[in-house]
Amino acid sequence: MTRIASKKIIIAASGTGGHIYPGISLAREFERNGYDVTFFIGNNETSVKILTDSGLKYIAFNMSGMPRKFSFAFIKFLFKLAKAFLKSFCEIKKINPDIVIGTGGYISVPAIAAAGILGRKTYIHEQNAIPGAANKLLAKIADKVFVSFKDSVKYFKNKNVIVSGYPVRRDIVNVSKDEALKNLNAQKDIYTVLVFGGSLGAVKLNETAFDALDKFSLKEKIQVFHITGSKNFALISEKAKNKKNYFVFEYMHNIADAYAVSDIVICRSGAGAVFELKALNKPAVLVPYPFATDNHQFFNAKEIEKPRFAEVIEEKNLNAQSLLSAIEQIKSSKSYPVESKSLQLPQETIFKEIINV
Numbered sequence: 001m002t003r004i005a006s007k008k009i010i011i012a013a014s015g016t017g018g019h020i021y022p023g024i025s026l027a028r029e030f031e032r033n034g035y036d037v038t039f040f041i042g043n044n045e046t047s048v049k050i051l052t053d054s055g056l057k058y059i060a061f062n063m064s065g066m067p068r069k070f071s072f073a074f075i076k077f078l079f080k081l082a083k084a085f086l087k088s089f090c091e092i093k094k095i096n097p098d099i100v101i102g103t104g105g106y107i108s109v110p111a112i113a114a115a116g117i118l119g120r121k122t123y124i125h126e127q128n129a130i131p132g133a134a135n136k137l138l139a140k141i142a143d144k145v146f147v148s149f150k151d152s153v154k155y156f157k158n159k160n161v162i163v164s165g166y167p168v169r170r171d172i173v174n175v176s177k178d179e180a181l182k183n184l185n186a187q188k189d190i191y192t193v194l195v196f197g198g199s200l201g202a203v204k205l206n207e208t209a210f211d212a213l214d215k216f217s218l219k220e221k222i223q224v225f226h227i228t229g230s231k232n233f234a235l236i237s238e239k240a241k242n243k244k245n246y247f248v249f250e251y252m253h254n255i256a257d258a259y260a261v262s263d264i265v266i267c268r269s270g271a272g273a274v275f276e277l278k279a280l281n282k283p284a285v286l287v288p289y290p291f292a293t294d295n296h297q298f299f300n301a302k303e304i305e306k307p308r309f310a311e312v313i314e315e316k317n318l319n320a321q322s323l324l325s326a327i328e329q330i331k332s333s334k335s336y337p338v339e340s341k342s343l344q345l346p347q348e349t350i351f352k353e354i355i356n357v
């Protein structure tokens with residue numbers, strides 16, 4: 001067993017919470033073990049907002065997602081990619097880590113490629129049931145590939161692939177309900193619903209959830225925490241302004257508290273949400289984002305639909321009535337199976353796999 005000597009690592013992650021939070025979980029695990037962590041992120045609003053709140057060091061790159069069609073925007077993207085590669089190369093030489101980890105988003109591509117050329121150990125984590133284009137490409141050069149889902153091993157042929165699971169943040173699993181109730185100034189013993197549409201929000205889900213919960217509140221006393229994202233925060237806040245026990249947020253850095261107090265969650269099925277719900281054994285209504293690459297959110301949702309933690313509604317079938325029925329179905333079902341929890345968090349598994357080479 002050879003131990004890696006340098007106590008510095010770089011984590012490249014960008015774009016959405018689903019890519020960045022697993023990077024943060026890994027960063028915390030490396031920090032716990034005395035490592036100095038620097039993030040490479042894209043300079044988009046979500047990435048900067050999450051990293052600033054985390055207090056972790058980061059370097060922002062001028063990068064955005066790859067346009068799907070060949071166009072002027074695509075040529076601009078290639079230009080930015082080349083610049084990001086050069087910048088990654090220089091920053092990796094300066095910081096001098098032995099390890100570079102990519103947890104997704106296009107920033108992983110220049111970071112892992114430059115690290116590979118500089119002879120550093122490189123690792124990637126794929127969150128989704130069906131891998132994205134960037135990770136399929138990077139798997140060809142990375143030393144190891146970590147995946148959340150057992151079924152996604154098949155997409156990485158001839159590679160050193162490890163099923164680690166999704167590194168859910170420690171605070172999400174550790175927060176106590178009493179503490180969370182206090183932090184949110186929430187009521188105890190009242191049916192509590194958390195609504196959110198992934199890290200970027202979801203307009204149709206927001207509006208339909210509001211209407212379904214409006215009907216539900218005529219039959220049941222409920223309390224709602226609704227995270228809207230920026231696009232229709234103003235609209236949902238306006239609709240909810242005269243409603244009792246209906247709290248609207250644009251974004252919640254302390255979503256752990258909202259999970260802890262809720263009896264049911266209505267959300268998209270990004271890998272982050274699915275594995276957080278799984279870790280908490282929390283019943284949910286999932287509405288997969290229909291335009292996710294290869295419909296991966298639908299397949300993510302299967303992870304908790306099969307053991308019946310969740311009702312899944314495809315967006316084409318989403319309306320206030322179908323959502324209300326799913327909520328009522330879950331509320332009346334007493335027996336959601338409780339999974340035994342693994343004692344080792346995925347970030348601990350990944351840390352050990354990387355360090356004990």
Ligand SMILES: CC(=O)N[C@H]1[C@@H](OP(=O)(O)OP(=O)(O)OC[C@H]2O[C@@H](n3ccc(=O)[nH]c3=O)[C@H](O)[C@@H]2O)O[C@H](CO)[C@@H](O)[C@@H]1O
Nearest residue numbers: 016017018021127198199227251252255270271272273292
């Ligand atoms: C639209 C899109 O392409 N979404 C993708 C994006 O997910 P996206 O980031 O939208 O959704 P995920 O569910 O994977 O992750 C969201 C994360 O943000 C956190 N959160 C959210 C709202 C909030 O107010 N506070 C907060 O902390 C959640 O707890 C979760 O950890 O990356 C995921 C992982 O690759 C993919 O599965 C998704 O398909």
